[in-house]
Amino acid sequence: MNRVINRAKALFALVILLTAGIAVFVVEYLIYSESWVMFPGSPHVYGHSNTGDGIVTDRDGVLLMDTVSGKTYAQDEAVRKAMIHWLGDRQGNISTPVLSHYAREMVGYNIFSGVYDYGDATGQVTLTLSSQVQKAALEAMGDYKGTVAVYNYKTGEIICAVSTPAYDPDNVPDIAGDTTGVWDGAYMNRFLKSTYTPGSIFKIVTAVAALETIPDIQEQTFTCAGTVEYGIDKVTCMAEHGTLTFKDAFLRSCNCSFAHIAGQLGGETLQRYAKLLGVTESMSFDGVSTNAGNLQAQGQADVLVAWSAIGQHKDLINPCQFMTLVGAIANGGSGVKPYVVSQVSGGSYTTHEASAESMGRVMSRQTAQTLQAMMRNNVENSYGDENFAGFTVCAKSGTAEVGGDKKPNAMFAGFVTDEEYPLAFIVAVEEGGFGKTVCVPILEKVLSACKTELAP
Numbered sequence: 001m002n003r004v005i006n007r008a009k010a011l012f013a014l015v016i017l018l019t020a021g022i023a024v025f026v027v028e029y030l031i032y033s034e035s036w037v038m039f040p041g042s043p044h045v046y047g048h049s050n051t052g053d054g055i056v057t058d059r060d061g062v063l064l065m066d067t068v069s070g071k072t073y074a075q076d077e078a079v080r081k082a083m084i085h086w087l088g089d090r091q092g093n094i095s096t097p098v099l100s101h102y103a104r105e106m107v108g109y110n111i112f113s114g115v116y117d118y119g120d121a122t123g124q125v126t127l128t129l130s131s132q133v134q135k136a137a138l139e140a141m142g143d144y145k146g147t148v149a150v151y152n153y154k155t156g157e158i159i160c161a162v163s164t165p166a167y168d169p170d171n172v173p174d175i176a177g178d179t180t181g182v183w184d185g186a187y188m189n190r191f192l193k194s195t196y197t198p199g200s201i202f203k204i205v206t207a208v209a210a211l212e213t214i215p216d217i218q219e220q221t222f223t224c225a226g227t228v229e230y231g232i233d234k235v236t237c238m239a240e241h242g243t244l245t246f247k248d249a250f251l252r253s254c255n256c257s258f259a260h261i262a263g264q265l266g267g268e269t270l271q272r273y274a275k276l277l278g279v280t281e282s283m284s285f286d287g288v289s290t291n292a293g294n295l296q297a298q299g300q301a302d303v304l305v306a307w308s309a310i311g312q313h314k315d316l317i318n319p320c321q322f323m324t325l326v327g328a329i330a331n332g333g334s335g336v337k338p339y340v341v342s343q344v345s346g347g348s349y350t351t352h353e354a355s356a357e358s359m360g361r362v363m364s365r366q367t368a369q370t371l372q373a374m375m376r377n378n379v380e381n382s383y384g385d386e387n388f389a390g391f392t393v394c395a396k397s398g399t400a401e402v403g404g405d406k407k408p409n410a411m412f413a414g415f416v417t418d419e420e421y422p423l424a425f426i427v428a429v430e431e432g433g434f435g436k437t438v439c440v441p442i443l444e445k446v447l448s449a450c451k452t453e454l455a456p
């Protein structure tokens with residue numbers, strides 16, 4: 001009898017264990033099955049069966065890439081080049097983060113039926129980018145290296161973000177064997193990953209800090225004699241600007257005036273504002289992340305704080321981040337996060353739909369309005385209203401010394417205030433020379449293409 005009871009107990013214990021094991025598996029399956037199936041090495045999803053593949057189009061439905069059998073790119077060579085830093089190449093030198101990030105949304109994974117392919121339908125990713133504006137931007141950049149980007153500062157949609165040099169993925173040049181330097185950094189998406197010495201566009205950051213922390217900054221006047229001495233060091237201007245108001249100092253981009261402003265701010269405050277405004281931070285969206293910029297003002301000698309305040313010293317900015325910052329000024333002091341994927345669908349199901357995401361207030365509405373007026377004054381009295389495709393533009397130029405025998409980097413950042421075109425932009429041209437001279441003609445072509453693209 002005892003033996004029978006013991007056997008029954010052992011059997012019962014086994015049944016309990018088995019049931020518990022099944023329960024654990026079911027729970028794990030419910031929680032993790034999607035990531036098991038969708039993991040990047042999964043041959044079922046990403047291999048030749050290609051259930052996870054689909055097409056990528058621009059904002060107007062223009063086909064940019066079809067991955068159903070290998071990678072087929074756009075018909076138009078210029079579009080293929082202009083889009084390569086977002087769509088990747090076949091060799092894997094440039095990745096396709098938007099596809100890997102949204103792979104499961106394109107497949108439409110279901111825990112009951114597994115991966116399904118919707119019959120003939122495929123996944124589709126719709127980008128916010130315009131192939132027409134991308135093309136115009138690529139052409140406008142010519143042989144220059146750098147980036148030009150435009151985004152809607154109310155919705156966050158990136159309309160254009162071109163990185164040069166760019167090559168045709170259907171006709172790959174000998175980049176590894178190149179000794180001329182024309183393909184340097186060809187694999188890098190400069191909009192996301194580069195950091196540039198900003199030069200005078202950084203005076204935007206210094207101006208925000210001054211407007212927020214020096215109560216009478218707009219009533220002060222500054223005297224520029226061409227140099228400000230700091231013992232054996234000095235800060236210099238291109239000219240003797242004489243007596244200037246804060247607004248005039250920003251218009252003339254007077255280094256000496258900004259050196260005096262830096263003295264009032266101090267390195268710690270400047271450092272705090274660079275962080276608050278995102279300059280020294282990185283941001284992420286749609287599976288991509290930007291490189292953070294840099295500022296080294298805190299605890300530095302006065303002359304170095306002054307050089308930091310005018311966009312030199314150790315200053316570095318990332319183009320995507322800086323575009324978002326000027327967008328926040330346009331948007332009344334609150335930034336809107338940029339994005340590049342507007343919609344993802346798996347078969348007939350919409351599985352991802354983007355919407356505007358606020359990054360919070362980074363300056364008071366008053367500061368934003370004052371700076372907007374100052375940047376508007378720059379266009380009216382220096383850059384020329386006739387040079388911006390008929391738009392009402394607010395901007396700041398920069399000519400960033402990068403050392404060695406290199407020509408300065410030409411920089412230009414700002415925004416359009418016309419109600420129907422809420423566009424913020426950045427242009428960065430490596431070794432371009434004078435900011436205003438080089439960047440404004442490039443920007444005009446891009447804004448002109450935006451006008452056609454976004455016409456109501």
Ligand SMILES: [Zn+2]
Binds near residue numbers: 225226237239242254
């Ligand atoms: Zn000056």
